[in-house]
Amino acid sequence: GVNLHKESPLFADYNGEKLYFVHSYCATLMEADKEWLLCTTNYGEEFVSGVQKGNITAFQFHPEKSGAAGLTILGNYLKDGNNEALTLSSSKKSDVEQKPTRMAKRVIACLDVRTNDYGDLVVTKGDQYDVRDEGEVRNLGKPVELAKRYYEEGADEITFLNITGFRDFPMEDQPMLEVLQKTSEQVFVPLTIGGGIREFTDSNGKEYSSLDVASEYFRSGADKISIGSDACYTAEEYLKTGRKSGKSSIEQISFVYGAQAVVISVDPRRVYVKSPEDTSHNTIKTQVPGPDGEEYCWYQCTVKGGREGRDLDAVQLAASCEALGAGEILLNCIDKDGTNSGFDFELINHVKAAVSIPVIASSGAGSAAHFVEVFQETDAEAALAAGIFHRKEVPIAEVKQALKESGVEIR
Numbered sequence: 001g002v003n004l005h006k007e008s009p010l011f012a013d014y015n016g017e018k019l020y021f022v023h024s025y026c027a028t029l030m031e032a033d034k035e036w037l038l039c040t041t042n043y044g045e046e047f048v049s050g051v052q053k054g055n056i057t058a059f060q061f062h063p064e065k066s067g068a069a070g071l072t073i074l075g076n077y078l079k080d081g082n083n084e085a086l087t088l089s090s091s092k093k094s095d096v097e098q099k100p101t102r103m104a105k106r107v108i109a110c111l112d113v114r115t116n117d118y119g120d121l122v123v124t125k126g127d128q129y130d131v132r133d134e135g136e137v138r139n140l141g142k143p144v145e146l147a148k149r150y151y152e153e154g155a156d157e158i159t160f161l162n163i164t165g166f167r168d169f170p171m172e173d174q175p176m177l178e179v180l181q182k183t184s185e186q187v188f189v190p191l192t193i194g195g196g197i198r199e200f201t202d203s204n205g206k207e208y209s210s211l212d213v214a215s216e217y218f219r220s221g222a223d224k225i226s227i228g229s230d231a232c233y234t235a236e237e238y239l240k241t242g243r244k245s246g247k248s249s250i251e252q253i254s255f256v257y258g259a260q261a262v263v264i265s266v267d268p269r270r271v272y273v274k275s276p277e278d279t280s281h282n283t284i285k286t287q288v289p290g291p292d293g294e295e296y297c298w299y300q301c302t303v304k305g306g307r308e309g310r311d312l313d314a315v316q317l318a319a320s321c322e323a324l325g326a327g328e329i330l331l332n333c334i335d336k337d338g339t340n341s342g343f344d345f346e347l348i349n350h351v352k353a354a355v356s357i358p359v360i361a362s363s364g365a366g367s368a369a370h371f372v373e374v375f376q377e378t379d380a381e382a383a384l385a386a387g388i389f390h391r392k393e394v395p396i397a398e399v400k401q402a403l404k405e406s407g408v409e410i411r
Contacts, residue, residue: 001101002039002049002061010057010076011039017069018104018411019061020190021049022223022260026060042100065190065223067151067411104411105375106382107399108157108360109150109389113143113179113195114164121175123390124163141390144182150389151187153396156411158187159330159384161226161265162195163305177220184221193217194226194265194330197249210249211256218257225253226330228265229303232310235320239312244324254325259357262328264321267306268299268314268347269334281313284350299347306334314347315354322355329355330384333363338387340366348378360384368394368402375408 001016026047029040038050038057049060057077063070111123123141147158160183162176176193183191197214201207214225227249234248244251254262272290276283281298289295299314318329331351333344343361352359358381361374365385374383388394403410 002041003099003101004039005037006052008038008052008057009079010052010073012076013072014069018066019049019063019070020065020067021061022065022190023060023258027051043103064188067189071188102409103381104156104409105380105403106156106360107154107371107396107403107410108159108382108384109147109155109396110159110161110362110384110386111143111146111390112161112163112386113176114162121164121179143179144186146390147183147191148186150396151189154400154411155189155396156382157190157192158183159192159226160194162193164195174216177216180217180220180222190223191221192224192226192263193222194228194263197225197227197253198230199249209252211252214249214253214257214261218261224261224263224328226263226265227326228267231264231266231321231326232301232303232312232317234324235317236310236312238320238324239316248324250321250324250326254327259325259327262326263330263360264318264326264328265330265332266314266317266351267302267332267334269302269306269309270297271300272297282315282350282354284346286346288346299350302334314351318351318355318359322357326357328358328360330360331362331380336364339364340388342366342370343374343378343383345374345377348374348380352379358382366394368399371399372402372406372408375403376406 001018004011004014021041028045028047036051036053037048038052040046041049041060047060051058063073113121114124121143123143123146143160150158160176160179174196176195180191180193197210199207199209210230217225230249234250238244250262250264271279272292272294273279273283273296274294276296279298283296283298285295286297290297300309301312301314301317302309314331321329329351331348333347336344341364343364348359348361360382361378361380362384365371365383365388371383374380389396400410
């Protein structure tokens with residue numbers, strides 16, 4: 001949220017709601033011209049989050065991605081007579097109480113999108129990554145309609161994961177572009193898109209870099225892109241050479257669009273060992289023993305939708321990708337996927353301790369209580385679910401209410 005330092009008709013209906021910040025830079029109060037200062041926000045320190053002079057206003061946050069509160073601010077700006085009111089209000093000090101603002105935990109709805117056997121683009125959900133039921137791809141709805149529903153129910157972000165086998169269509173014919181375009185016209189929270197963020201040559205022989213692909217997604221309405229298998233290959237090369245090439249999709253996209261626009265999707269599974277000395281990988285002593293009573297495990301990263309394991313653990317991947325310029329980790333767990341048994345706290349704490357960037361907990365949510373538990377037991381910045389939302393087993397509003405009653409800061 002923000003603290004107002006002077007009156008403004010743009011904030012006439014503002015009641016301390018959370019707003020969406022994205023950039024990693026800020027203007028400090030020491031630099032601020034008091035005549036321009038409109039509002040500030042606290043994140044480690046107090047910084048300028050809005051300036052206004054006359055009818056000129058600029059924000060550090062994104063109103064168009066801040067849900068109803070942001071749309072109200074934009075609507076106030078467009079109201080007749082507000083230009084004059086803005087000028088008149090510029091010197092009036094706000095009487096709003098100044099208090100530290102706090103980061104909100106995020107609840108994210110995830111939509112796995114793929115074509116079914118009839119060529120239709122549908123939202124589906126797998127059990128430990130298997131999306132078929134009696135031979136048919138599970139069809140849980142249309143992507144744009146579901147995204148709009150989740151936004152209206154209170155989701156803080158929407159993530160699309162394109163799990164269709166990659167096609168060499170020309171870029172303008174990639175099906176997820178239209179999904180993003182139509183969704184961004186109706187959904188006013190951040191949108192993330194994953195799947196196919198890599199270089200390729202289309203059926204006409206035209207070559208595209210991963211940056212080209214990401215740029216097209218951003219132009220179509222995405223705020224972040226998610227990189228999966230390609231991140232594993234990049235991390236392996238980085239660990240092997242100890243050098244940044246500057247050519248990876250992570251580095252290129254981060255350099256052009258900023259670290260906050262790059263999410264790394266991690267798909268690990270448990271590998272049990274009797275002792276940490278039995279592997280070179282980062283291990284934990286687990287409270288969930290293995291099939292032969294093993295007390296230790298490491299988390300093996302996988303590619304190709306979980307079908308292929310790599311000689312790479314989740315901590316190595318997350319730390320390497322942060323060093324290469326990623327800004328967020330989407331931490332899945334194959335062992336928990338589709339089980340509705342709760343998040344893997346051990347995995348989340350294991351990875352969170354190794355990175356400074358935000359971590360999104362994913363896989364295993366089966367109730368509103370599981371969201372409360374993950375924020376109480378770990379330092380994850382966000383939690384994501386799919387199937388329980390698609391099947392209407394647990395409404396997003398129920399999750400938000402449970403978090404609020406437990407004292408978790410939410411939007």
